[in-house]
Amino acid sequence: MNDATRTRAIRALTVAFVMAVNASCTVVGPDYVRPRVDVPPAYKEAAPGGKPPQPRGASARGRWWEIYGDSRLDALVGQVEAANPSIHAAEARVRQAQSLAEAARAAQSPTLTAGGTNDLGLLANWEIDLWGRIRRSVESSDAAAQASAADLAAAKLSLQAQLVQSYFLLRVQDAEIRLLQNTVAAYERSLQLTRNQYAVAVAARAAVVQAQAQLGAAQAQIPDARVARAQLEHAIAVLIGKAPADFSVAVAPIDVNVPAVPPALPSDLLERRPDIAAAERRMAAASAQIGVAEAASYPSVKLFAGVSIRHSVGGARVAVPVFDAGSTRAQSAKAGAAYDEALADYRQTVLNGLREVEDNLAALQLLDEAAAAQAVAVRAARESMMITNNQYRAGIVNYLSLVVAQAAALVSERAALGILRRRLVASATLIKALGGGWEAEAPKAAKD
Numbered sequence: 001m002n003d004a005t006r007t008r009a010i011r012a013l014t015v016a017f018v019m020a021v022n023a024s025c026t027v028v029g030p031d032y033v034r035p036r037v038d039v040p041p042a043y044k045e046a047a048p049g050g051k052p053p054q055p056r057g058a059s060a061r062g063r064w065w066e067i068y069g070d071s072r073l074d075a076l077v078g079q080v081e082a083a084n085p086s087i088h089a090a091e092a093r094v095r096q097a098q099s100l101a102e103a104a105r106a107a108q109s110p111t112l113t114a115g116g117t118n119d120l121g122l123l124a125n126w127e128i129d130l131w132g133r134i135r136r137s138v139e140s141s142d143a144a145a146q147a148s149a150a151d152l153a154a155a156k157l158s159l160q161a162q163l164v165q166s167y168f169l170l171r172v173q174d175a176e177i178r179l180l181q182n183t184v185a186a187y188e189r190s191l192q193l194t195r196n197q198y199a200v201a202v203a204a205r206a207a208v209v210q211a212q213a214q215l216g217a218a219q220a221q222i223p224d225a226r227v228a229r230a231q232l233e234h235a236i237a238v239l240i241g242k243a244p245a246d247f248s249v250a251v252a253p254i255d256v257n258v259p260a261v262p263p264a265l266p267s268d269l270l271e272r273r274p275d276i277a278a279a280e281r282r283m284a285a286a287s288a289q290i291g292v293a294e295a296a297s298y299p300s301v302k303l304f305a306g307v308s309i310r311h312s313v314g315g316a317r318v319a320v321p322v323f324d325a326g327s328t329r330a331q332s333a334k335a336g337a338a339y340d341e342a343l344a345d346y347r348q349t350v351l352n353g354l355r356e357v358e359d360n361l362a363a364l365q366l367l368d369e370a371a372a373a374q375a376v377a378v379r380a381a382r383e384s385m386m387i388t389n390n391q392y393r394a395g396i397v398n399y400l401s402l403v404v405a406q407a408a409a410l411v412s413e414r415a416a417l418g419i420l421r422r423r424l425v426a427s428a429t430l431i432k433a434l435g436g437g438w439e440a441e442a443p444k445a446a447k448d
Helices: 005-025 066-067 071-083 083-106 131-201 205-239 265-270 274-295 325-393 399-433
Strands: 110-114 122-128 300-307 312-319
Touching: 005 122, 066 399, 071 083, 071 131, 071 312, 083 131, 131 205, 131 274, 131 325, 205 399, 265 274, 265 325, 274 325, 300 399, 325 399
Parallel strands: none
Antiparallel strands: 110 122, 122 300, 300 312
């Protein structure tokens, strides 16, 4: 038998032996079962009775922002996944985790080294997985890789929601700046009218001063509003991976309705939210590590076989733990505590998810009521200002009455914009809290 034939024979026999031994091996440690988490049958803040409204114009999962029907927003959010550095970093972490999982799986196979002897032969090594240490390591690494993939999905969802919220805030800021500019123009007309009346001794000097003061106060609010808009524009630039100097968003009217998003059932949240999926997979990884730690207290067997020009060797190395001053027991205790920590983190993540949904359901319902009431207030304030302005022009009321009516109208208009701002943000936050949609669909990373 030549050396090549002998080498192939040794490898084939040894692999067959290892496979036979591995098939009968015992796997120590607990078999992972996803723990039960008690969730309420329905959301406390969900609208009672009736069929939940079905959103239109966008799929329930995936490109969830399309529900708002704003093409500019669609274009911006589409750039987040492609260009945001944080997402690229998360993708790199996924690749790292997948590489670790592949390395763990490779430990199940024999290794063959050239030059393992003095005369440049071949040396093969195998560890017989008697107690399932390697299999538990693979199980843990696979679960960790799945958790990393879920982390990536959570990062994408979070950054997409941040951009949607920033975009809405910017558009509301555009509306507020436009309101202030229109108000300044109206105050300038009132000031000119008052000056004309003063020139013919119809109005007092005090009325002119009041008009000037009112105009100056309105003009002073515009720079602050523009600062806020500039900062929002810069935030959007960073979210899509651009320097603020290389990016701008043209001023445009806000043309978005707050969509009705059905909250489905609380139990569905466990399958939708990527952060919950990541926490569950980390719990599975921690469970497998208990088996890895337990296997360290049992004997290990490693087979080796070598072939060189002069001779061939083979054998087994058996290591039996005798005394380690409690190190193995401590590692097992640590693994058990790590699982308990992962379990607590998972349950906390679920509770946080439920709270976020409840918070934004409550916010949307109450803000809808506030918006309806404020719309009535805005109409009344506008009518009051128009009536008072006509009365002032006719000389029926003094300028102070006009100032009060104009100030009330401005406050009412800005309050309406503030409510709209909060409703839009709460709407995007609710969709994020629901996992980026409202259909029960388990993320791939969360599947066993």
